[in-house]
Amino acid sequence: MAQNDTVINGWQPVIGLEVHVQLLTNTKLFSPAKNKFGEDANSLVDLIDMGLPGVLPVLNEGAMNQGIKFGLATSAKIAETMIFDRKNYFYPDLPKGYQITQLHYPIVKDGIVDLGYKKVRIHQAHLEEDAGKSMHDQYDSNSVIDLNRSGVPLLEIVSEPDLRSAQEAVDYLKKIHQIITYLDISDGNMSQGSMRCDANVSIMRPDSKEYGTRAEIKNINSFKFVEKAINHEIKRQMKILEAGGEIEQETRLYDAVKDETRSMRTKEFANDYRYFPCPDLVPTHISKEQIEHVKNTMDELPEEKEKRFKDQYKLDDYDSKVLCAEKETAKFYEEVVQNCDPQIAAKWIIGELNALLNKNELSLADSKITSSNFAALILKISDGTISGKIAKDILEDIWESGNAVSDIIDSKGLKQISDTGEIEKVIDEILENNKSQVEAYKSGKDKLFGFFVGQVMKATQGKANPGMVNQLLKDKLS
Amino acid sequence: MNFREQRENFRNKKISAKEAVQEALCKVENDKLNIFISNLRDSAEKRAEEIDNNFEKYKDRPLSGVPIAHKDIFCTENIQTTCGSKMLSNFIPPYSSTVTRNCDEAGSVMIAKTNMDEFAMGSSNETSFFGPVGNPWNDSLVPGGSSGGSAACVAANITSISTGTDTGGSIRQPAALCGITGMKPTYGLVSRWGMIAFCSSMDQAGPFARDAFGCAALLDAMASYDGKDSTCSKRDVVNFENALAEDFGALNIGIIKNIEDLGINNDVLEAYEHSKSVLQQLGHTLKEIDFSELSSGICSYYVIAPAECSSNLSRFDGVKYGYRSDQNNISELYMKTRSEGFGDEVKKRILIGTHVLSAGFYDAYYLKAQQVRRMMKNKFEDIFKDVDLIFMPTTLDQAFEKNRQDSDPNRMYKEDLLTIPANLAGLPAISFPNGFKNNLPVGGQFVGNYFKEDLLLNTANKIQEVTDWHKMTP
Numbered sequence: 001m002a003q004n005d006t007v008i009n010g011w012q013p014v015i016g017l018e019v020h021v022q023l024l025t026n027t028k029l030f031s032p033a034k035n036k037f038g039e040d041a042n043s044l045v046d047l048i049d050m051g052l053p054g055v056l057p058v059l060n061e062g063a064m065n066q067g068i069k070f071g072l073a074t075s076a077k078i079a080e081t082m083i084f085d086r087k088n089y090f091y092p093d094l095p096k097g098y099q100i101t102q103l104h105y106p107i108v109k110d111g112i113v114d115l116g117y118k119k120v121r122i123h124q125a126h127l128e129e130d131a132g133k134s135m136h137d138q139y140d141s142n143s144v145i146d147l148n149r150s151g152v153p154l155l156e157i158v159s160e161p162d163l164r165s166a167q168e169a170v171d172y173l174k175k176i177h178q179i180i181t182y183l184d185i186s187d188g189n190m191s192q193g194s195m196r197c198d199a200n201v202s203i204m205r206p207d208s209k210e211y212g213t214r215a216e217i218k219n220i221n222s223f224k225f226v227e228k229a230i231n232h233e234i235k236r237q238m239k240i241l242e243a244g245g246e247i248e249q250e251t252r253l254y255d256a257v258k259d260e261t262r263s264m265r266t267k268e269f270a271n272d273y274r275y276f277p278c279p280d281l282v283p284t285h286i287s288k289e290q291i292e293h294v295k296n297t298m299d300e301l302p303e304e305k306e307k308r309f310k311d312q313y314k315l316d317d318y319d320s321k322v323l324c325a326e327k328e329t330a331k332f333y334e335e336v337v338q339n340c341d342p343q344i345a346a347k348w349i350i351g352e353l354n355a356l357l358n359k360n361e362l363s364l365a366d367s368k369i370t371s372s373n374f375a376a377l378i379l380k381i382s383d384g385t386i387s388g389k390i391a392k393d394i395l396e397d398i399w400e401s402g403n404a405v406s407d408i409i410d411s412k413g414l415k416q417i418s419d420t421g422e423i424e425k426v427i428d429e430i431l432e433n434n435k436s437q438v439e440a441y442k443s444g445k446d447k448l449f450g451f452f453v454g455q456v457m458k459a460t461q462g463k464a465n466p467g468m469v470n471q472l473l474k475d476k477l478s
Numbered sequence: 479m480n481f482r483e484q485r486e487n488f489r490n491k492k493i494s495a496k497e498a499v500q501e502a503l504c505k506v507e508n509d510k511l512n513i514f515i516s517n518l519r520d521s522a523e524k525r526a527e528e529i530d531n532n533f534e535k536y537k538d539r540p541l542s543g544v545p546i547a548h549k550d551i552f553c554t555e556n557i558q559t560t561c562g563s564k565m566l567s568n569f570i571p572p573y574s575s576t577v578t579r580n581c582d583e584a585g586s587v588m589i590a591k592t593n594m595d596e597f598a599m600g601s602s603n604e605t606s607f608f609g610p611v612g613n614p615w616n617d618s619l620v621p622g623g624s625s626g627g628s629a630a631c632v633a634a635n636i637t638s639i640s641t642g643t644d645t646g647g648s649i650r651q652p653a654a655l656c657g658i659t660g661m662k663p664t665y666g667l668v669s670r671w672g673m674i675a676f677c678s679s680m681d682q683a684g685p686f687a688r689d690a691f692g693c694a695a696l697l698d699a700m701a702s703y704d705g706k707d708s709t710c711s712k713r714d715v716v717n718f719e720n721a722l723a724e725d726f727g728a729l730n731i732g733i734i735k736n737i738e739d740l741g742i743n744n745d746v747l748e749a750y751e752h753s754k755s756v757l758q759q760l761g762h763t764l765k766e767i768d769f770s771e772l773s774s775g776i777c778s779y780y781v782i783a784p785a786e787c788s789s790n791l792s793r794f795d796g797v798k799y800g801y802r803s804d805q806n807n808i809s810e811l812y813m814k815t816r817s818e819g820f821g822d823e824v825k826k827r828i829l830i831g832t833h834v835l836s837a838g839f840y841d842a843y844y845l846k847a848q849q850v851r852r853m854m855k856n857k858f859e860d861i862f863k864d865v866d867l868i869f870m871p872t873t874l875d876q877a878f879e880k881n882r883q884d885s886d887p888n889r890m891y892k893e894d895l896l897t898i899p900a901n902l903a904g905l906p907a908i909s910f911p912n913g914f915k916n917n918l919p920v921g922g923q924f925v926g927n928y929f930k931e932d933l934l935l936n937t938a939n940k941i942q943e944v945t946d947w948h949k950m951t952p
Contacts, residue, residue, distance in 0.1 A: 047573055050798060051798065053559075054673050058705065088789050097793050272837050279678035280678050280708060
């Protein structure tokens with residue numbers, strides 16, 4: 001994992017990421033309209049989101065609490081007083097002609113994100129409202145605007161330029177994704193735009209004291225593209241510098257189809273956003289009590305969960321790390337182990353289940369596997385009812401059909417015998433046929449108990465309930 | 479008829495709300511001064527009937543059965559709201575401002591919406607897209623601005639009360655020039671929700687009436703905590719009408735040293751001197767205070783107000799509502815819409831505001847202006863350690879000729895010299911008629927400490943009990 005040698009052909013890449021995260025809240029950042037994805041265009045729009053004259057924003061405290069959570073999770077400074085600013089620019093999907101954001105007094109400052117092999121500093125994270133959406137391809141000559149996204153709360157997480165390779169950038173982004181999904185700050189869905197990323201990329205000679213001129217790559221919407229876009233940009237800059245050219249400070253757009261970045265605007269044409277404090281919102285004080293309150297409602301962080309898994313379920317480092325990589329998996333695991341052996345469950349989730357998920361590129365939620373059905377499977381394995389081989393077949397069956405484990409066992413004739421009368425009949429027969437062993441056992445040869453169990457299992461082709469066999473044998477032999 | 483008589487007549491069933499409304503509407507329809515932008519006869523008559531039919535329910539409310547005119551800056555549901563601009567000449571809001579809602583609740587009937595300077599930018603009511611308003615005392619003179627229509631409406635006896643907004647003097651200056659009483663409350667006392675923004679950090683709605691009594695009753699109706707305005711005060715609102723009967727005792731009243739050096743007209747100064755003696759006769763003590771910073775307020779104001787307005791007015795882009803110049807691409811649409819939809823004064827202020835917020839100029843202008851504003855606040859704080867109120871003229875001059883702006887725009891900006899400091903600090907101030915010279919009224923004002931509206935109204939009312947300036951009508 002650790003990127004010890006990140007220098008490429010004598011150039012050291014220097015990367016910083018700006019990650020926009022849509023916050024999970026009931027309503028928008030400054031209006032009572034619902035904050036939801038995928039509804040009919042312009043159906044989630046309040047007067048405030050339309051920028052009508054005379055209407056005023058009121059801060060949604062839920063969004064503030066999400067910001068506080070992120071600050072706590074990254075050991076950051078949480079502002080005693082945060083101030084909203086206006087960022088002024090004209091765009092049809094920006095109804096007020098300005099975006100309300102935070103410039104000098106953001107909610108979160110100076111955090112740390114630990115990648116295991118490296119600590120990345122968070123410069124700041126600030127609250128701001130999302131813009132609406134312009135669509136240019138629905139009608140021949142007109143563009144149309146959907147304001148459902150207008151005013152949706154965002155947390156923009158700005159890292160220091162601490163990343164040194166595309167891989168480190170991906171690791172960092174995955175870590176941010178893990179933190180925000182763990183804390184229910186955001187659903188982190190990159191394809192729906194609830195997590196978006198801009199990358200600031202420059203290169204310099206390894207012994208240089210000064211960073212090179214950077215280019216900002218906008219709107220990267222998958223982990224894969226982050227890596228590709230950054231690597232592409234590094235190569236582009238190397239080519240220019242090695243040919244004796246100069247890097248221009250500019251904003252570039254990543255084109256995933258052509259796998260290239262192209263210039264959007266140069267510094268010369270950069271907008272002057274004329275930031276100033278938004279006079280409609282008073283400075284917001286965040287009290288210690290408020291922070292404490294949020295802390296108390298906060299879910300476990302990945303590291304805390306890993307540690308607990310190790311203690312509570314006696315798992316090793318690797319297993320607990322893999323199980324805790326995604327909150328969904330960890331949650332699934334904990335549901336499963338309520339009724340069965342934690343180590344066997346861990347082994348099967350990390351091994352067979354993950355393999356199926358990866359092969360089919362599905363998430364747990366989108367698969368037919370439920371925690372109760374999976375737990376049933378693990379039980380059958382741990383009580384010896386079915387062998388690992390049979391269990392694997394059953395798992396594949398569940399994956400396809402979603403049927404209950406017990407039904408599959410029934411239909412495949414794998415059902416274990418749990419009927420007292422039936423087992424008793426077999427036991428009686430065996431005791432009758434092995435009288436000398438019964439005598440020997442009764443006179444003190446305890447070890448023969450295993451022999452009787454083996455005989456019963458053999459006679460039932462391994463389908464007898466082992467617990468019941470033990471109990472019944474004990475009764476009969478006493 | 480003043481507000482108090484009108485309300486008594488309704489409460490005593492001498493005159494119904496409908497009769498009062500019809501009489502007022504008749505005057506609205508005969509108006510020759512261009513006071514109104516819209517006449518709301520249909521909705522007003524209906525509302526008056528409703529109030530008459532529910533007499534018991536409304537009779538004890540602060541504005542029961544009284545016709546009112548609202549400045550066309552307040553959004554009114556399903557009723558055209560223009561803000562005096564071509565940009566909004568076709569705008570019909572689907573919501574009402576908290577102020578007009580509160581006034582409805584209080585039992586008043588909105589009969590018309592009044593003319594105003596475009597987006598409240600002006601001191602003469604001449605920047606309105608709907609044309610200038612004449613001063614009821616003399617048609618060739620201005621009524622002041624930006625709430626010129628609302629002030630003229632009360633001065634011309636069309637309604638006994640009206641609403642205005644005051645960002646740099648837009649209630650007090652027209653009140654002085656028209657010879658009525660007008661008050662700018664403490665910033666945050668009255669909700670700004672649904673009031674079209676000019677300079678959000680200073681805009682404040684307030685009442686016009688012939689006297690302090692009418693202002694007190696109207697302010698009782700207007701003021702309320704409103705969760706929809708984050709800058710709205712959460713403190714309990716006192717009953718201002720009841721406060722008029724209270725005894726606040728002998729006060730220390732601050733008089734600004736060398737105020738005559740600020741270029742105040744001699745007639746205005748004479749009225750001011752006379753009022754000082756009235757205050758002394760009422761048992762108050764005059765204390766001279768040093769306030770040399772007073773005149774720096776105007777520089778700060780004409781940076782901060784344009785800065786905020788340049789941003790507040792960005793939403794008028796032709797995309798969503800209001801005036802649109804149809805064009806083939808978005809930047810042409812923006813440019814033509816805004817070039818054609820805004821008048822010159824508004825454009826001038828947007829340009830100034832854009833400039834003072836620009837990279838490289840922000841520190842020199844906007845930041846410096848905020849420092850001056852802070853200094854002004856601190857100065858007031860010091861002053862109010864020694865005195866209960868400050869008394870000074872409202873304006874430098876009496877009502878002036880129309881079209882003066884063309885020859886000297888700076889003179890027009892200077893018009894707000896004595897009113898702006900209260901806006902910068904967010905303090906309450908009341909202007910009342912305190913003299914009559916050249917067949918025209920003169921105004922004086924009190925500035926008080928935060929949320930001392932009760933004291934301001936009480937003191938102005940006490941003066942009006944012993945003087946008659948507020949009773950003069952054109």
